[in-house]
Amino acid sequence: MNDDLLKIILKGIIFHRITDNDDQQEGFDIDKDKGYSYSIPYSKADKYAKGRIVLVERIHNSSDSKNQLFLFIIKNKQKADSSHRKIILSKENFEIDFDLQNFEETLDPNKQRNFKEKYKEENATFSKNISLKIFESIAEKNPDANDFILNILFKPINIELEQEAKKNLFSFAGFHQDTHSEEIIFEDNAIPHEIKMMLPEHNIDQFGCYSYKSYDEELFIIMANRNKIEDYFGVDLVFMNDIDQNLIMIQYKMLKYSSNSWGCRDRRLEEQVRKMQDTIRYISENIQSPELESEDIYRMNQNPFFIRFLKNKETQEGFNSYIIPLQLYEILKKQGKFNGERGGLCITDTVLKGKSIGISDLSNLIKNGYIGTYPSAYKVIAQLVSLLSKRNSEHPLILGYKKALNKNNDENPQSSL
Numbered sequence: 001m002n003d004d005l006l007k008i009i010l011k012g013i014i015f016h017r018i019t020d021n022d023d024q025q026e027g028f029d030i031d032k033d034k035g036y037s038y039s040i041p042y043s044k045a046d047k048y049a050k051g052r053i054v055l056v057e058r059i060h061n062s063s064d065s066k067n068q069l070f071l072f073i074i075k076n077k078q079k080a081d082s083s084h085r086k087i088i089l090s091k092e093n094f095e096i097d098f099d100l101q102n103f104e105e106t107l108d109p110n111k112q113r114n115f116k117e118k119y120k121e122e123n124a125t126f127s128k129n130i131s132l133k134i135f136e137s138i139a140e141k142n143p144d145a146n147d148f149i150l151n152i153l154f155k156p157i158n159i160e161l162e163q164e165a166k167k168n169l170f171s172f173a174g175f176h177q178d179t180h181s182e183e184i185i186f187e188d189n190a191i192p193h194e195i196k197m198m199l200p201e202h203n204i205d206q207f208g209c210y211s212y213k214s215y216d217e218e219l220f221i222i223m224a225n226r227n228k229i230e231d232y233f234g235v236d237l238v239f240m241n242d243i244d245q246n247l248i249m250i251q252y253k254m255l256k257y258s259s260n261s262w263g264c265r266d267r268r269l270e271e272q273v274r275k276m277q278d279t280i281r282y283i284s285e286n287i288q289s290p291e292l293e294s295e296d297i298y299r300m301n302q303n304p305f306f307i308r309f310l311k312n313k314e315t316q317e318g319f320n321s322y323i324i325p326l327q328l329y330e331i332l333k334k335q336g337k338f339n340g341e342r343g344g345l346c347i348t349d350t351v352l353k354g355k356s357i358g359i360s361d362l363s364n365l366i367k368n369g370y371i372g373t374y375p376s377a378y379k380v381i382a383q384l385v386s387l388l389s390k391r392n393s394e395h396p397l398i399l400g401y402k403k404a405l406n407k408n409n410d411e412n413p414q415s416s417l
Helices: 003-009 108-118 129-142 145-154 161-167 186-196 228-233 268-286 328-335 359-367 375-389 398-407
Strands: 015-019 028-030 037-041 054-060 068-079 084-089 094-095 123-125 170-172 211-214 219-225 237-241 246-258 261-264 306-310 319-325
Touching: 003 129, 003 145, 015 306, 037 145, 037 161, 068 145, 094 145, 094 398, 108 129, 108 328, 129 145, 186 219, 186 237, 186 306, 186 359, 228 268, 237 375, 246 268, 246 359, 246 375, 268 306, 268 375, 268 398, 306 328, 319 328, 319 359, 375 398
Parallel strands: 015 054, 246 306
Antiparallel strands: 015 123, 028 170, 037 084, 054 068, 068 084, 068 094, 211 219, 219 237, 237 246, 246 261, 306 319
């Protein structure tokens, strides 16, 4: 079993049971929402994290119909009302051939009691051992179940298929449409939109690398959100210009509206910035100095890292955002501009206004070779990104990079990969 999949399963498979509504005898209907959803009390919402596997059992009212089981992935969760959280699932689902009701017979007595207690509830989380046993049994009868989970979690979205899927989206009885969700932007749908804007014409390979080639351009974009590339470099998107041998990396953060202002309090950003800084240090200590590059190569800025802050609501004009280079982020942070009133990190739109560039301007600077790495660093980092995109994290080059970072971070163990 794939290591990434195993880690997800051992967090525990979430179980949810739904029953046909009287007015939806057919069970399916066209749903224009961006995913299936249901609400649960706040007290039970902690375990419903993004990326968890959900096993949905659909009970039919008719005795003539066989109950069904489906696999989903949690895409997000948000506030439903003062006492409930809305769990948003993937619009993709995978119907499986599996007898969950009689599954307990395959377990030893202790696990049988645990399973029966969970299974009688409408919402529950199975233990890691039972979850592993369940998924192994599912995969035995449904060999494509593994690929279904991995494709949703670790492969970038094919934009054309994504748009087509919205036209053919079906939902279960018991799930409902959120009439306001069209306005909400998540990283998962913002990043593919950006790719299409930066590369209107493109091909996509089996590893999710978007590419465009012409007589004078050879451009590649890799979506790094929630995969090994983000783990190593702290970014969501990598844009590579193979003609000018430069690349840039972008981390996306959402600005949410609260208390009359737009702000980001994502604690993960500090760790992601640390990974960016590690990469800069690695380039400066292990790769040829820019002074030794060809004299006809010029960069306005050789630091490849940028942070894009997006307001999480879309307007008629599109996405409202602010893009700043890593160096400016570090300056503003050092000046205390990101100190929240209640302590901790809080990045607001009032600080970012007047200091950012647009995505079109950034894209043009990349395409013309004005920003990003020099060729010597490009060759190394692009190869590392390519290996990680293919989940080849045990390649000697990746292990060497990891070793170099850990050596530099010996004095701070929390910084090690």
